[in-house]
Amino acid sequence: MTILDLFSLTGKTALVTGGNRGMGLAFARGLAEAGAEVTIVSRSAERNAEAIQSLEGDGLTVRAIDADITAPGIAKDVLAQAAESMGRVDILVNNAGLAIHESSFEIEDDDWNTVMDINLNALWKMSVAAAEVMREQGGGNIVNIGSISALIVNRPQWQPAYNASKAAVHQLTKSLAAEWAPYGIRVNAVAPGYVKTDMAPVDEPHFRQHWIEDAPMKRYAMPEEIAPTVVYMASEASSFMTGSVVVLDGGYTVY
Ligand code: NDP
Numbered sequence: 001m002t003i004l005d006l007f008s009l010t011g012k013t014a015l016v017t018g019g020n021r022g023m024g025l026a027f028a029r030g031l032a033e034a035g036a037e038v039t040i041v042s043r044s045a046e047r048n049a050e051a052i053q054s055l056e057g058d059g060l061t062v063r064a065i066d067a068d069i070t071a072p073g074i075a076k077d078v079l080a081q082a083a084e085s086m087g088r089v090d091i092l093v094n095n096a097g098l099a100i101h102e103s104s105f106e107i108e109d110d111d112w113n114t115v116m117d118i119n120l121n122a123l124w125k126m127s128v129a130a131a132e133v134m135r136e137q138g139g140g141n142i143v144n145i146g147s148i149s150a151l152i153v154n155r156p157q158w159q160p161a162y163n164a165s166k167a168a169v170h171q172l173t174k175s176l177a178a179e180w181a182p183y184g185i186r187v188n189a190v191a192p193g194y195v196k197t198d199m200a201p202v203d204e205p206h207f208r209q210h211w212i213e214d215a216p217m218k219r220y221a222m223p224e225e226i227a228p229t230v231v232y233m234a235s236e237a238s239s240f241m242t243g244s245v246v247v248l249d250g251g252y253t254v255y
Contacts, residue, residue, distance in 0.1 A: 003237075006235060006236045006237040006239075007034060007231060007232060007235045007236075007237045008034060008035050008235065009031060009034040009035040009036035009091070009231065009234060009235055010034075010035030010036075011035070012035070012036045012037070012090040012091060012234070013036060013037045013038075013039075013082075013086035013087065013089055013090050013091065014028075014031045014036040014037070014038045014039070014089075014090065014091035014092070014093065014234065015038075015039050015040075015041065015079070015082045015086075015089055015091070015092050015093070015130070016028045016038060016039070016040045016041070016093040016095055017040075017041050017042070017069055017092075017093065017094055017095050017096035017122070017123075017126060018040075018041075018042050018095045018096030018097065019038075019040025019041065019042060019051065019062075019064075019093075019095065020040055020042040020044065020048045020051040020064070021047060021051065021197070021198060022195075022197030022198055022199060022223055023095060023192070023195060023197060023223040023226055023227075024040065024042070024093070025040075025051050025054075025223070026222075026223035026224050026226065027093050027095060027223075027226075027227050027230045028040050028051070028055065028062055029055060029058070029060065029227070030224075030227035030228065030231045031091065031093070031230070031231060031234060032055065032060040032061075032062055033060065034231045034234075034235065036090075036091065036234075037086050038060075038062045038063070039062065039063040039064065039065060039082045039085065039086060040052075040062060040064050040065070041064070041065040041066075041067050041069060041078050041082075041096075042064070042066070042067075042096065043066065043067065043068045044066070045064075045066040048064035048065075048066055049064070051064065052064050063085055063086075065078055065081055065082065069096060069118070069122040069125075069126060070117040070118050070121065070122045074125075075122070075125035075126045075128070075129040076129045078126070078129070079126070079129040079130055079132075079133050083133050088133070088137050089130055089133050089134065089137075089140065090134075090137075090139075090140055090141060091140065091141045091142075091143070091234045092126060092127065092130040092140070092141075092142045092143070093142075093143045093145070093230060093234070094122075094123040094126055094127060094143070094144045094145060095145045096118055096122065096123075097118055097119045097145065097165075097199070098114065098115055098118050098119065098162075098199070099115070099159055099162045099199055099200075100114070100115055100159065100161060100162065101157040101158070101159050102158070102159070102161070103158035103160070104158065104160050107160070107161060111161065112161045115161040115162055115165055116161065116164075116165055119162065119165035119166065119169065120165045120168050120169060120172075123144060123172070124172065127142055127144075127172075127176060127187070130142060131176070131180055131183070131185055134183065134184075134185050135180075135183045135185065138183075138184055139183065139184025139185060140184070140185045140186075141185070141186050141233070141234050142176070142185065142186070142187045142188075143188055143189070143190065143230050143233045143234055144169050144172070144173050144187070144188070144189040144190075145169075145189070145190060145192070146166050146169045146170045146173065146189040146190065146191040146245055147162075147166040147169075147191055147192060148192065148193045148247060148249050148252055148253055149162055149163045149166045149167075150163065150166040150167040150169065150170045151170075151191065151247070151253050152252070152253055154210075154211075155210045156207070156209075156210055157207075166191075169189060170189055170191065170245050173187050173188065173189040173243065173245060174243040174245075177242040177243030177244075178243060181242055186233075186241065186242040187242060187243065188233045188238070188241055188242060188243070188244045188245070189244070189245045189246070190226060190229050190230060190233070190245070190246050190247075190248055191245050191246065191247045191248070191249070192226050192248050192249065193215065193220075193248065193249025193250055193252040193253070194211050194212070194215075194220040194221065194249075194250075194252070195220060195221045195222070195223055195226060196220050196221070196223070197223060200220070202220040214252070214255070215249065215250045215251055215252040216250065216251030216252075216254060216255075217250030217251050218250075219250060220250075221248065221250065225248070226248055229246055233246070
């Protein structure tokens with residue numbers, strides 16, 4: 001066995017939330033290219049079909065579950081479907097998320113709850129549902145997508161709900177890593193800086209100074225630059241890593 005074999009996911013199965021575009025699509029592609037059998041779960045059946053088609057075009061077979069993971073009781077259903085179609089669930093990537101730019105005096109309860117429901121509550125429910133399956137299987141691996149917004153306050157826009165939700169994701173990562181280590185379940189997180197996706201309008205001139213120029217590398221990332229770290233965390237290459245939050249931000253948080 002060579003060191004690169006440790007990064008292989010051959011024989012593993014993975015479930016990626018929000019896998020039909022943006023970073024989730026890059027993660028689904030990366031995990032599949034590393035050898036895993038992959039299922040994505042997101043709301044839009046149309047976008048899911050497009051994602052599957054684009055992956056198939058590159059010779060990768062990925063399945064989709066069309067579901068809103070904030071719906072009551074859905075997490076167990078999604079895990080049951082994924083476990084049935086793939087035989088087991090070795091890897092869960094909790095990627096689905098949403099940002100709303102609203103200050104503390106503007107944000108209505110509904111918007112606050114929408115952000116918390118997807119970024120934190122759905123991640124929590126999916127994690128517990130997956131860990132129940134993984135505990136039965138004798139182990140597993142959960143990768144959460146946190147954010148530098150858990151570590152700094154973004155500007156010029158205010159987004160207290162998003163920042164609080166991601167700080168909770170980082171701490172939940174550590175909490176669950178401690179609780180589930182005895183079951184052979186590792187839990188880690190990546191904390192990306194600015195990445196070009198539908199969620200982040202990184203090309204808007206209004207954001208350029210604080211999002212781009214303020215960082216040492218003076219650029220945003222593409223989703224494909226975050227995916228290798230997710231593959232690493234999901235693989236045996238990171239076998240001694242649990243409860244870690246890895247920051248990938250072009251140096252943004254050094255200042
Ligand atoms: P996108 O907006 O590009 O993609 C979000 C994905 O989540 C889509 O696939 C969407 O699919 C899915 N999704 C949203 N809500 C739900 C739901 N209720 N149920 C199921 N799926 C859902 O976002 P990004 O790729 O930018 O973000 C991915 C993750 O990375 C998020 O957690 C985000 O907070 C985090 N992040 C992003 C950064 C960035 O700069 N882009 C920086 C740091 C962290 P559909 O709409 O079909 O449901």
